[in-house]
Amino acid sequence: MSLYRKALLGDTEKKILEFTSSIDIDRHFVEEAVDVMRAHVEHLISINAIPEEAGRKVLVALESVSKEDLLSRKAEDIFEAMEEYLKERVGEDFGWISIGRSRNDHVAAVLRLLTRKYITRIIEEILNLRATLLHAASENLYTLFPSFTHMQPAQISTAAHYLTYIEEELSFYTRLLLDVLELVNRSPLGAAAVTSTLVDIDREELASSLHFSGVVKNSLLATGSRDFIHIVSSILTSLSVFLSRVAEDMIFFSFSSLIDAPREHMATSSLMPHKKNLVTMELVRAWGGKAIGLLTSILAVEKGIPSGYNLDLQEMNSSFIPLLVRTADTISIFEDFISKVRFRQVKFTGTLILTDIAELLSLELKIPYREVYVRIARGMSKMNDPSLDEILSFLKEEFNLDEKVIRAISNPIKLLKRKSDGSPNPDAMRKYIEGAKNKINEDLGLLKRATSGI
Numbered sequence: 001m002s003l004y005r006k007a008l009l010g011d012t013e014k015k016i017l018e019f020t021s022s023i024d025i026d027r028h029f030v031e032e033a034v035d036v037m038r039a040h041v042e043h044l045i046s047i048n049a050i051p052e053e054a055g056r057k058v059l060v061a062l063e064s065v066s067k068e069d070l071l072s073r074k075a076e077d078i079f080e081a082m083e084e085y086l087k088e089r090v091g092e093d094f095g096w097i098s099i100g101r102s103r104n105d106h107v108a109a110v111l112r113l114l115t116r117k118y119i120t121r122i123i124e125e126i127l128n129l130r131a132t133l134l135h136a137a138s139e140n141l142y143t144l145f146p147s148f149t150h151m152q153p154a155q156i157s158t159a160a161h162y163l164t165y166i167e168e169e170l171s172f173y174t175r176l177l178l179d180v181l182e183l184v185n186r187s188p189l190g191a192a193a194v195t196s197t198l199v200d201i202d203r204e205e206l207a208s209s210l211h212f213s214g215v216v217k218n219s220l221l222a223t224g225s226r227d228f229i230h231i232v233s234s235i236l237t238s239l240s241v242f243l244s245r246v247a248e249d250m251i252f253f254s255f256s257s258l259i260d261a262p263r264e265h266m267a268t269s270s271l272m273p274h275k276k277n278l279v280t281m282e283l284v285r286a287w288g289g290k291a292i293g294l295l296t297s298i299l300a301v302e303k304g305i306p307s308g309y310n311l312d313l314q315e316m317n318s319s320f321i322p323l324l325v326r327t328a329d330t331i332s333i334f335e336d337f338i339s340k341v342r343f344r345q346v347k348f349t350g351t352l353i354l355t356d357i358a359e360l361l362s363l364e365l366k367i368p369y370r371e372v373y374v375r376i377a378r379g380m381s382k383m384n385d386p387s388l389d390e391i392l393s394f395l396k397e398e399f400n401l402d403e404k405v406i407r408a409i410s411n412p413i414k415l416l417k418r419k420s421d422g423s424p425n426p427d428a429m430r431k432y433i434e435g436a437k438n439k440i441n442e443d444l445g446l447l448k449r450a451t452s453g454i
Contacts, residue, residue, distance in 0.1 A: 244288025
């Protein structure tokens, strides 16, 4: 059955209805769809656009509606299913609810409410992850850890420095999502199909009833655009790609014996009894690629359609909703991993401190850095994986160093005392951690203000 098309086009063939129906994906926003309908009916009553008795009947019926009442129907979408349900419950009085509204403005409102809900959850998950990262960093200020470039050990660092790198990048995404929350939290209701309605709807008042912060002014934009979906999807995809990179780090660190990964995040082989596979991080890594595919699908759907609502937009939902859900779940899993992972104190090698040694020698001996660099590089070219003692012996001879200088350049903790802001210097890390904790509280306050009353 198709409630809308029957009067004009007759009955729908089953295969056509199944092809065009969105009822399966609509299951994700039944609650939001009912809330939007309820707000619409209450507003129609308040402005005397419909008989109050008819409106009250509809509101009573909406109070008892269940997901199963709607999703079990052979309808084009959740909105048609809701009208069929209301027709059964209240009779012909259900017809009053159709004035002053269209599926076009209602589905846009529902998608904005759903997006608002998930952005709020994702920000909360990020804030929780950031706090966990800072706690782990504070416990690893002196945990020596290699940094990498080109997938090769580069310089001596600390686990705290690595963990705060993740936290700082996540702080950027927090602010981006807080900004985009303001864009999303605007009501399209009252825009109707495309050019608004003759019903004297107070769009601001209707928006306020659903805790929107304002309205999308132009009715064509309100109903026919999904730019808010593009923007949110782009940010979430970028965030997922970042987490994918960090997940790859964790997999690499795990098989390189740099971390002790939590057993809960591992799985075993069905054949090889010794294998322990870091499966959660493998899935986080894979999710980054899948998110790119979903974003591409969303953009490709809208690229070729003209302005105004087209049913093509419906096809975006099956990509967008999984992007919201899976990103939130991924962050939650990642936070659990960080809360349980343990970083090992690595045995540092001479090559990890060579860059610092070269700078120190240039500063102490008043020799141009490039000259120091070349002399050390030439010495290293004659050695094969030299030990720390071999490197120190070479440096002592090459630069005529005394024991005091040798002791200074072979102390990794001393070499960590880089003065520049943002370095692994434990003092700098403590300062960063305290500042980052304050930023988390600031961001939490911004989120509470943005979602107050919801």
